[in-house]
Amino acid sequence: MTRVLLTGFDPFEGERVNPSWQAVSAVAAAPPDGCAVEAVRLPCVFGAALDALRAAVERADPDIVVCVGQAGGRADLTVERVAVNVDDARTPDNAGRQPVDTPVIEGGPVAYFAALPVKACVAAARAAGVPASVSQTAGTFVCNHVFYGLMHLIATERPSLRGGFVHIPYTTEQVLDRAVPSLSVTLAAEGLRAVVGSAVSRVEDIVMAGGATH
Amino acid sequence: MTRVLLTGFDPFEGERVNPSWQAVSAVAAAPPDGCAVEAVRLPCVFGAALDALRAAVERADPDIVVCVGQAGGRADLTVERVAVNVDDARTPDNAGRQPVDTPVIEGGPVAYFAALPVKACVAAARAAGVPASVSQTAGTFVCNHVFYGLMHLIATERPSLRGGFVHIPYTTEQVLDRAVPSLSVTLAAEGLRAVVGSAVSRVEDIVMAGGATH
């Protein structure tokens, strides 16, 4: 049995829900074969989110961690390639903090690559009928903060742990009157299940173009 | 029993499916209460599409006609407000025809408003959990062609008939690797069911802002 920890976030920026929490809850309730999945909800707060992640990892001792966040405006499920050591918030987090150009981890390296077979995860989501692609940036808000913190934890304390970050679009209920892209929670959860399945079953990635011209 | 005719289109521009046909088929298979729904598939061909629509109206003698088309790139279900008397094709239709600035109906008026409670239809789709909005243009390709032809038929021959046009986004299977907005067929059909229900139950529209600045 592979132990999988999934994290979602609290709602932020005035939203009433966060589809990342809805989707990881759905996966935990109906996990992929061979996986025991625990879902943990993180505050959308710099620092506190990372503390909660570390505590969850300590307690659950997972083999794989996939953190999930809402990417409002994106049209598909995106598997993040790289976490960058910078916090730079355009808007305050849920505790009113708004760091600008401060490192996630003082003295940490500039960036970490995800410890997931990113391309294989994308291919698996597509094969499950869920639009998906590689993302070249997780931004500089709490999502990237948690992603970088996770990768730093793996690099410095838990070398056998693997993991990464997935962004999902708004869910339909968030955009009923906004003409903005959405993905139903059902589809997002289906995509995450495929990502987890891929992460569990392979370490080496596949060769598939997934870059961006800029 | 209200007789409802729904039309969808053949795939075009190299697509393997057209979600409009998938969605209207789904609604015909599970119609709203009190409605007998027939689904008819139109060719994506100027002229021939309108001939097929007229034949279907003759045969089915419906109370309401809602024509449905694919709007690749749009993020939500859109109820069209106005049909314009012009064909102007950027790409050839499925028969290789590419009219430029010719009228749909020679001598017809410049435009017709939809004979649907457009705002109520939008509100009903949203209430059913489907992102929806009013569209101010149905374009100038085969969709607008059919929409205009339908409204001209109502205006000149079938004054008791009511109807209009709805655009739906790409379905998920069309955009697995494209990072373009999509709506599942399930959701599109749910939205269409709500639109039909609204069209059946009321003639007067509700007052709800749904315009565009430009």
Next chain:
Amino acid sequence: MTRVLLTGFDPFEGERVNPSWQAVSAVAAAPPDGCAVEAVRLPCVFGAALDALRAAVERADPDIVVCVGQAGGRADLTVERVAVNVDDARTPDNAGRQPVDTPVIEGGPVAYFAALPVKACVAAARAAGVPASVSQTAGTFVCNHVFYGLMHLIATERPSLRGGFVHIPYTTEQVLDRAVPSLSVTLAAEGLRAVVGSAVSRVEDIVMAGGATH
């Protein structure tokens, strides 16, 4: 000497400038050969804008009227094809009015086509180095209101007058920190000069695809 009346708008939606007024002022200051150009500034107010337009037409007795408005978010100069008989405002105008689904002109036809060689105007702007295209909708706010009112005036009272509507993007100074498309006032004015030149020199349009799929 051809008499040309150009109109621009007051700033709205909290903007400090309106590039339509900047651009038409620039054209009036340096008109195309053979043209006497007058620029008039309209309030961004339903009703009052149309009153001001009518007064200007009465006074100036122009051969050609081109009304110009700001289309924030569009990337190029767009020549509008069709004006629709509806006011439907998402936000209040500068006098706090927010009509919803009321006609511009009670009893007027559903729509009017522009009395400009739309495609030739687009081609002329491009030939002058200005990105341009045909637009299928002028929206349902004050721009479309003025456009429809102009066309109704032509249709009912001034059959020898010709005219239409052009939308231009935000100017650069409006979007310095917004990552939204813009066009400099210099380029917008250059494009308008080409549109006016084309409108003056020909009545028949050219055949050039300029439609939209939806």
Next chain:
Amino acid sequence: MTRVLLTGFDPFEGERVNPSWQAVSAVAAAPPDGCAVEAVRLPCVFGAALDALRAAVERADPDIVVCVGQAGGRADLTVERVAVNVDDARTPDNAGRQPVDTPVIEGGPVAYFAALPVKACVAAARAAGVPASVSQTAGTFVCNHVFYGLMHLIATERPSLRGGFVHIPYTTEQVLDRAVPSLSVTLAAEGLRAVVGSAVSRVEDIVMAGGATH
């Protein structure tokens, strides 16, 4: 006199021009006060672009290097924050090479931050009337390749050199009939001049939010 090396690229993806080369040529022809600016044109080819950059740095021995590339579709001048050690091409480069998930520099760190006062550069461009923002990703094509190679050169061989990467939108002539954002070469050059001026005059950056939520 500060020695500044600017690089632009050859056209690629079927374009006839590359605005990056047009803009850096314009800056070299009219440099900021106190700067001697040399412009060098790089091939849009993995490997060869970096070889040409290294040769130019050897020869010119600059104090500051700003590499510039075309970001088709972006609406403003963007100063890149971080270069990532990966080549992942969706399309072949000008020599037909299409690397997928290979490092720019074998054994190099995952990423480098730009050695420019990124926020000050953005603020300077805006103050010069040019829309500008921070970008969180330079993509994974030849632009990022050159950016990473430059930063690696600085980190390993030329510690006193400073530099980074700026993306500019399509120029107007590239998008006359495409309805895609553009920036004139004049404005792009004006923005680059401001970026260079800022890079020359300060090492410490200003504190100004410039991040992305995702």
